[in-house]
Amino acid sequence: MSDPSLGVRxxxxxxxNHNLDILLKRFENISQLAPVEGKSREITAAETYQIECHASxxxxxxxxxxxLTRSLKEAWLFGQLGSELGVVDPATDENxxxxxxxxxxxxSKPRSSM
Amino acid sequence: MNADQLLLSLKSWPExxxxxxxxxxxxxxxxxxxxxxxxxxxxxxxxxIAAGKDEPQDDELHGDLENKANxxxxxxxxxxQESATELRNAKVKMAALVGHALNEALLGxxxxxxxxxxxxPETGNLTMSPALKEAVPAGSLGFDKxxxxxxxxxxxxxxxxxxxxxxxxLNSAADALLSASEKLxxxxxxxxxxxxxxxxxRDEGWVITRIxxxxxxxxxxxxxxxxxxxxxxxxxxxxxxGEDGSVVMDDVATTGSLGKAMLRVRVIENGEVKGVSVQxxxxxxxxxxxxxxxxxxxxxxxxxxxxxMREARIMANQGIRTSEDGVTLQxxxxxxxxxxxxxxxDDDTALDVHSPESGLAQGVAxxxxxxxxxxxxxxxxxxxxxxxxxxxRKQPVPPLLLVRPIxxxxxxxxxxxxxxxxxxxxxGIAKSASLHGEYSLKPLxxxxxxxxxxxxxxxxxxxxxxxxxxxxxxxGGWKVEIQMSTMLGHPLYGTGFTINTSHDGISAxxxxxxKFSSVEEMELYLCWCLERSVVNEIRCMGDKWQQIAxxxxxxxxEKQTRKIxxxxxxxxxxxxxxxxxxxxxxxxxxxxxxxxxxxxxxxEF
Numbered sequence: 001m002s003d004p005s006l007g008v009r010x011x012x013x014x015x016x017n018h019n020l021d022i023l024l025k026r027f028e029n030i031s032q033l034a035p036v037e038g039k040s041r042e043i044t045a046a047e048t049y050q051i052e053c054h055a056s057x058x059x060x061x062x063x064x065x066x067x068l069t070r071s072l073k074e075a076w077l078f079g080q081l082g083s084e085l086g087v088v089d090p091a092t093d094e095n096x097x098x099x100x101x102x103x104x105x106x107x108s109k110p111r112s113s114m
Numbered sequence: 115m116n117a118d119q120l121l122l123s124l125k126s127w128p129e130x131x132x133x134x135x136x137x138x139x140x141x142x143x144x145x146x147x148x149x150x151x152x153x154x155x156x157x158x159x160x161x162x163i164a165a166g167k168d169e170p171q172d173d174e175l176h177g178d179l180e181n182k183a184n185x186x187x188x189x190x191x192x193x194x195q196e197s198a199t200e201l202r203n204a205k206v207k208m209a210a211l212v213g214h215a216l217n218e219a220l221l222g223x224x225x226x227x228x229x230x231x232x233x234x235p236e237t238g239n240l241t242m243s244p245a246l247k248e249a250v251p252a253g254s255l256g257f258d259k260x261x262x263x264x265x266x267x268x269x270x271x272x273x274x275x276x277x278x279x280x281x282x283x284l285n286s287a288a289d290a291l292l293s294a295s296e297k298l299x300x301x302x303x304x305x306x307x308x309x310x311x312x313x314x315x316r317d318e319g320w321v322i323t324r325i326x327x328x329x330x331x332x333x334x335x336x337x338x339x340x341x342x343x344x345x346x347x348x349x350x351x352x353x354x355x356g357e358d359g360s361v362v363m364d365d366v367a368t369t370g371s372l373g374k375a376m377l378r379v380r381v382i383e384n385g386e387v388k389g390v391s392v393q394x395x396x397x398x399x400x401x402x403x404x405x406x407x408x409x410x411x412x413x414x415x416x417x418x419x420x421x422x423m424r425e426a427r428i429m430a431n432q433g434i435r436t437s438e439d440g441v442t443l444q445x446x447x448x449x450x451x452x453x454x455x456x457x458x459x460d461d462d463t464a465l466d467v468h469s470p471e472s473g474l475a476q477g478v479a480x481x482x483x484x485x486x487x488x489x490x491x492x493x494x495x496x497x498x499x500x501x502x503x504x505x506x507r508k509q510p511v512p513p514l515l516l517v518r519p520i521x522x523x524x525x526x527x528x529x530x531x532x533x534x535x536x537x538x539x540x541x542g543i544a545k546s547a548s549l550h551g552e553y554s555l556k557p558l559x560x561x562x563x564x565x566x567x568x569x570x571x572x573x574x575x576x577x578x579x580x581x582x583x584x585x586x587x588x589x590g591g592w593k594v595e596i597q598m599s600t601m602l603g604h605p606l607y608g609t610g611f612t613i614n615t616s617h618d619g620i621s622a623x624x625x626x627x628x629k630f631s632s633v634e635e636m637e638l639y640l641c642w643c644l645e646r647s648v649v650n651e652i653r654c655m656g657d658k659w660q661q662i663a664x665x666x667x668x669x670x671x672e673k674q675t676r677k678i679x680x681x682x683x684x685x686x687x688x689x690x691x692x693x694x695x696x697x698x699x700x701x702x703x704x705x706x707x708x709x710x711x712x713x714x715x716x717x718e719f
Contacts, residue, residue: 030287036273036280044276048283055287059294066298066305073309074332077322093568100572104562 012075015068022061026054149198228255304355311361311402312353320406325352334363336410338417338490351409353402363405376415377482378456379475384448389471391479393458418486418516419455425513432602434517443521445528451478481520488573489514518602519577526580526600529609529633530557533598536637536684537586540644543687547703548711549589549651557582579606586640590650592617594643596636611636615643617650637684644682648712652680655713678716689715 033047033054133139144151224246231238231252239252315334316322325333333350356362381389426434426441433444440454493514502509537553544551560581565571579601586594595614599606611630630636645666652659652668659668659678670676679690686704689712701715 030284034280034284036276039272039276041272041275041279044272044279048279051280051283051287052290055290058291062294062298066301070305074324077312077316077332078324096569096572100575103572103576104558 012068012072016065019061019065019068023058026058026061029054149194228252229257232256304358307358307360308355315353315361315402315406318403322353323350325350334406336406337413351406361402363402363409375455375457376411377418377479378454379479379482380452380454381471381475382450382452383471389469389473389475391472391475393456414483414486415455418482419453421486421489421514422453422482422516425515425517428513429517429521429602432521432607434521441517443517443524445524449528451475451524453478453482478520478524482516484573485516485519486514488570489516491570515577522580522600522602523576525602525609526558526582526598529598529600530555530582532633533584533596533636536640537584539684540586540640543682543703544589544644544648547648547687548713549648551586551588553584553586555582555584559583586643588644588647590617590647590654592643592647592650594640606631609633613639617647641682641684644687645680648680648682648687652678652712652716655716658716 030051033051036044039047148154220243223241224243227238227241228246228250229238231242232255235253239247242252312322312332321335322332323335325331331352331354333352335350337350351363353361353363376393377391378393379391380387422441423436426436430436435442435444440452443451443453445451534555537555541551541553558576558580560579561575579599581597581599584596584598586596588594593616595616597612597614598609599612600609602608608631611633613628613630613636614626615628628639630639649661649666649668653661658671660671661667662669662677666680668678668680677691681688681690686702688700688702690698690700
């Protein structure tokens with residue numbers, strides 16, 4: 001059962017790792033860009049912008065993880081497509097037998113007159 | 115001389131201008147006049163005409179005036195107009211802003227590519243806009259780093275400004291991260307609730323799949339796998355996520371072509387509705403499971419009705435009429451059964467148990483549903499077998515067996531009760547003449563034998579040809595066996611009677627098997643049998659009477675001129691006697707309380 005889903009799983013695993021990577025790296029970048037010593041204001045402005053970019057990259061990575069969990073759930077759900085509906089309940093057969101016998105008796109009651 | 119002259123115009127009557135009245139131009143003009151006209155109907159327009167609103171340009175002005183005068187209707191159209199203009203303005207503004215942004219971006223691109231073209235001519239020239247290339251030759255902008263003496267005041271300013279900017283940037287980043295985390299937390303909550311409920315539905319047994327149209331939404335499949343092609347795609351309901359995460363199922367009112375309706379069977383006698391079947395189902399509950407069940411029921415009923423109509427259309431030769439709404443089965447002159455669709459009853463109408471016709475209607479409705487499942491099973495079996503050989507002709511789907519078995523049963527039952535009535539009256543007539551007679555009836559004889567093992571054989575036993583047997587013992591040693599079989603198809607196309615007579619062969623020559631296909635013929639034959647059996651009885655009663663020439667007249671052995679004639683009809687048995695030249699005297703037994711017996715009567719002659 002795990003064989004066909006192995007490819008899927010490794011893909012998902014790769015995505016998880018990739019996203020975690022992004023989260024950590026971007027945070028690192030932000031903290032690297034934070035200090036303000038000895039830079040001209042133009043550079044600071046550019047760095048501010050960079051900080052914002054990294055922040056949104058982090059957010060995107062987190063949302064990606066969320067969608068990953070959803071794909072995981074769907075994959076799990078469809079990995080076992082419920083076959084419950086195809087099973088014939090044996091109780092219905094029993095019921096049918098009883099009803100059929102009763103019908104037979106009822107319908108073939110000989111009616112006569114003396 | 116003529117005060118009013120007749121002025122004739124000799125120009126031809128203007129033709130209708132096709133351009134002006136074509137639908138597409140009409141729609142454009144209406145939209146220009148009053149925006150979208152989805153909610154307009156006749157009454158609205160009439161009110162507007164009555165209010166004298168005909169110039170559409172100053173709509174807003176009129177709108178204010180009409181607001182006080184008319185209230186609702188003008189309000190709505192003015193409001194629609196305003197929102198339409200707002201929409202248009204917003205669109206224009208947005209287009210302008212986007213154009214601005216595009217311009218700025220292109221300018222920036224030009225600048226950079228110009229700069230780059232000095233050191234990297236190919237890349238630069240590729241991205242420079244043609245206007246710039248014409249204005250200035252490529253590569254004429256250069257840059258260099260210069261060493262400037264740092265200005266301490268400027269440095270301090272820089273520091274302060276940079277600090278402020280950095281703080282701002284960091285704060286905004288932190289805020290963004292925090293709010294994003296909050297939002298994600300809520301999403302996760304909603305998702306988990308949604309999935310919990312979806313799992314609950316799945317555990318009930320419903321199959322969850324993706325919706326073929328929107329790949330991202332889950333849907334629950336409540337259709338049936340064996341439905342015809344039209345119903346396969348209708349069997350899925352989308353499960354969407356609602357406001358707080360719980361599952362909301364798509365509205366299924368539109369899945370059936372007839373809306374929320376179930377099958378209804380009515381028994382009509384002499385034009386009056388005598389019995390109705392009940393359509394039950396929780397109309398009111400809105401829990402997802404009930405919604406799914408209701409949807410499944412509706413789709414089932416819809417398909418059932420569709421298949422019934424399809425089959426009934428080709429059964430017109432058996433007396434089954436179809437119309438747009440329903441199917442009518444004619445049973446005899448005054449009774450008929452109508453099958454159509456009706457919306458769900460309210461929760462309090464119950465089956466009228468005292469009326470047998472309602473019971474019949476309910477039984478027929480239930481039988482239809484069972485038969486549809488049976489047909490699904492049969493088609494599943496057919497599908498599981500290896501497919502037939504490929505041929506250029508496409509085989510049409512044969513209609514399912516729904517109406518035929520039920521019609522067969524109803525017609526058979528009707529004929530059976532008719533036969534029973536007939537036999538009873540004949541025996542009654544015979545008895546009232548103190549003659550011996552009896553009958554016995556064995557209905558649905560061929561349904562007794564097969565053994566019922568499971569659902570399929572339970573239904574199978576009662577399909578197909580129905581046969582019943584009756585045995586009639588008539589005076590004079592006659593025994594008549596009647597076999598009645600009903601089948602709405604080849605070879606009978608209705609009810610057929612096979613009558614076997616056995617007697618001592620003296621008062622009648624014809625013996626053996628006779629086949630009849632109409633009820634009247636059978637009646638006549640049975641009456642004839644009664645006649646001859648009475649003749650035989652008289653003959654055996656003591657050798658006083660003798661049959662004349664195999665007919666129904668008998669001659670007294672002693673007085674050769676004395677004749678009697680035996681006649682048997684549906685209403686009575688009669689003995690007619692008379693002398694030639696005089697009037698006949700007739701004595702009739704009609705099954706009422708016992709009058710003179712035959713023997714006594716004959717002694718009189």
